Amino acid sequence: MKELHRILSFRPQFSKVIWGGDRIGQYKGIELPGSNIGESWEISGLPGAVSVVEGGEFAGMSLNELAENFGESFLGKAVAKTYSQTGFPLLIKFIDAHHNLSLQVHPGEELARRCHGCNGKDEMWYVIDSNPGAKILCGLNKKMTPELFDQAVAGDNLIDYVLSYDSKRGQVYYIPSGTIHAIGGGNLILEVQQSSNITYRIFDYNRRDSNGQLRPLHIKEAREAIDYSFSEDSINGTTECNIESAYFKANVYKVTEEKPINIYSNGDSFTIIVVIDGEVVASTPFEKRNFKRGSTFLLSADLENTKISGNATIMKVTI
Numbered sequence: 001m002k003e004l005h006r007i008l009s010f011r012p013q014f015s016k017v018i019w020g021g022d023r024i025g026q027y028k029g030i031e032l033p034g035s036n037i038g039e040s041w042e043i044s045g046l047p048g049a050v051s052v053v054e055g056g057e058f059a060g061m062s063l064n065e066l067a068e069n070f071g072e073s074f075l076g077k078a079v080a081k082t083y084s085q086t087g088f089p090l091l092i093k094f095i096d097a098h099h100n101l102s103l104q105v106h107p108g109e110e111l112a113r114r115c116h117g118c119n120g121k122d123e124m125w126y127v128i129d130s131n132p133g134a135k136i137l138c139g140l141n142k143k144m145t146p147e148l149f150d151q152a153v154a155g156d157n158l159i160d161y162v163l164s165y166d167s168k169r170g171q172v173y174y175i176p177s178g179t180i181h182a183i184g185g186g187n188l189i190l191e192v193q194q195s196s197n198i199t200y201r202i203f204d205y206n207r208r209d210s211n212g213q214l215r216p217l218h219i220k221e222a223r224e225a226i227d228y229s230f231s232e233d234s235i236n237g238t239t240e241c242n243i244e245s246a247y248f249k250a251n252v253y254k255v256t257e258e259k260p261i262n263i264y265s266n267g268d269s270f271t272i273i274v275v276i277d278g279e280v281v282a283s284t285p286f287e288k289r290n291f292k293r294g295s296t297f298l299l300s301a302d303l304e305n306t307k308i309s310g311n312a313t314i315m316k317v318t319i
Contacts, residue, residue, distance in 0.1 A: 008066070008299075012040045044195070091193050094189070095187075097189065098186075103162065120196060127188075271299040278312030278313060
C-alpha cells in the first residue's frame with residue numbers, strides 16, 4: 001500500500017434548511033451559496049455526500065478514493081481494520097441554528113443496524129458562539145418511561161422533561177445515542193459525530209415547511225431509541241473538552257507562538273484538526289500549510305509528527 005504523508009483539506013458541503021441562517025459564512029469569511037444555510041459538512045463519508053479534496057496534488061479525489069488507494073497510511077491501522085466494511089467513521093460539521101432545531105433523538109448501534117443498515121449516532125457539540133438567551137437542550141431532567149413518553153407526546157409537553165442549559169461560548173456537550181436533545185436558536189456549533197444521518201424528530205414546535213406542511217415526526221421510532229435512564233449528574237455545559245467515547249476522541253487546545261503543539265501519531269488513526277478561532281500553520285517534514293478560523297483539515301495516519309503553531313483555539317479529533 002502506498003504511503004500518503006499529507007495534510008488534506010476538503011470542499012465544504014452546505015445545506016439549506018428551515019432553521020438556518022448566514023452565520024457560517026461570516027464565521028468562515030466566505031460567501032455562502034444562498035440563504036438559510038444551516039450546516040457546513042467539513043468531512044463526510046456518507047453516501048451521496050462524500051467529501052472531495054480541495055487543492056493540492058490530490059484535488060478532486062474523494063475520501064473513499066483516498067481510503068482505497070492509501071488504506072492504512074490514510075486511515076490508520078486500527079481504523080482501517082475496524083471500519084473497512086462501514087466506511088469513513090466520522091462526520092464533522094458546523095451548524096448555524098438561526099432558529100430552534102427540532103427536539104430529536106438518534107438510534108444506537110444495534111437499532112441503527114437492524115432498522116437502517118448503518119451506524120448509530122453518538123455526537124458532541126462545541127459552542128463556537130451564542131446569542132444572549134440561547135439554549136441547549138440535552139438529556140432528561142426527571143424520570144421518564146415509554147408510557148410517560150407517550151403521555152408527553154399526546155399532551156404536547158415533552159419539552160418539559162428535557163434539561164435546558166444557558167448556552168455559552170466554549171461549552172461542550174456530549175450526546176450519546178438515545179439522548180433527547182435540541183440546539184436552540186442563536187447558537188453556532190461545531191459538531192463531531194459518528195458517520196450517520198439517522199435522526200428521529202419528536203417535536204418541531206408545530207412549524208411548517210416552505211410548502212406549508214408540518215414536518216414529519218418519528219414518534220414510534222424514537223420511543224424505541226430513547227435511553228430512559230435518568231441521572232442528576234451531568235458532564236454537559238462544561239468548558240473542558242476531553243471527550244473519549246467508544247467512537248471518537250476530541251480535545252480542545254490553545255496554541256500560541258510561544259507554545260506550539262505537536263500532534264503525534266502511532267499510525268493507528270488519522271487526526272482531524274478544526275481551527276475554532278485564530279490562525280495556524282501546520283508543518284510536517286513534507287509540507288507546510290496555513291489555515292484560518294473555520295478551517296478543517298486531516299492529517300494522514302502516517303504523519304508521525306505535525307507541528308501546529310500560531311495563535312488559535314483548535315480541536316483535535318481522532319478515533
